[in-house]
Amino acid sequence: MPDAAAPDIPLATYATAAQQRAYIAAMKKIRAARKPGEPVRVYICAAPQIAQRRQWDERLAKIRHRLPGVELVQFADVFTPENYAEKWPELAPTFDGLVVVGMTKRGADSHVYRLGETARLEVIDFVKAGKPVLLHARRYGLIPFVDCKIHRVGEAKLRTKVTIPDGWDPQDYEPTLQAARRALRPRPIEPETKHDDASPYLTHPFAAPPR
Template identity: 45%
Template sequence: MNSMNATGAPAAPDSYAPPARRRGFVQAMRQIAANRSPGEPVRVYLSAPPVYRDRPNWQHRLDTIRKALPDGVDLLDYDSAFGTGADYAAQWPEFAASLDGLIVTGTRAKPGKTRMHALGSAARQELITVVAAGKPVLLHNMELGLVPVLDCKPKRLGTDDDSRLRLLIPGGWTGVPPTLDAALDALRPTGTA
């Protein structure tokens, strides 16, 4: 359903997902939250391009994401999960099975385009693995915060051997849709507010 803005033009959508798919996502996330055992740790992996770890604002980004997540979530990144010299490709399948969620960052697909993020082939495969497991996947944008990937518009790029993904955050994203609340509830350790 399209609403109108003050000028009478159609308002930008707050999600690219159809309403039925959003309802299904919210229901699935609520089920994850309901099935969480008391004291069970919650582990979320932050997938970021390697160049991000060398940037001066890397720690600020980590702190921002931690603040956006429920208290008690264990936020892992490449360094804390794998470390130098690790065989990432061999370790990823078992590691991914132990995760409760994934946050992707990607890079700005085009200069000045704050809503469009490009994921490389490794991040795309990580996203596919976690989505297929029925766990929440969020895109982190420094200006807009966490956005469920479900609400973004995906576009596959590249070849089968080097397949990448572009995610577009909806122009009407406000940061309060029920999909984000449901995803964060699915990541909330039992016993925290």
């Protein structure tokens, strides 16, 4: 008698093992290159209709909790609708990472998010630069784009559809997310250490030598 089919296990990521290893290695390089005391700035990519909601400050607080010590930069902090196109090429390289707060038409539990033309181009710029790009979903927290399924949609106006894996663990256990969070973590300035092993003669040159 054949064995009963095992239940399907939801995917925790759409990335291959090789893609995950490459991503983690890239995040480790970013972490290793970060200097102590160097500030970390992350740009928040969100449509105006999202950023104007009453719960927006709560959303930012959740992101900040997952990225402690990071400065979150919003559109209104550095841009205006009139100067965005001119200033983006200049300012984008100064940001260390990107967090996208996308739109979904299926409620907070949806796994599918849609990015407009501007968000799509911002994501492309950060991916090309090798910097961490994360999607923030209300229920699932932060998800690296490398773990999502990405589809380009539209013809005249190109947009991006981002699908979160059904088995994504919102408790920050996934290795790619851990690597991205470490890459975006500021390194503290190490306090100066006292040299206790200095020679007593050098410390007190006129002291009597030990017998």
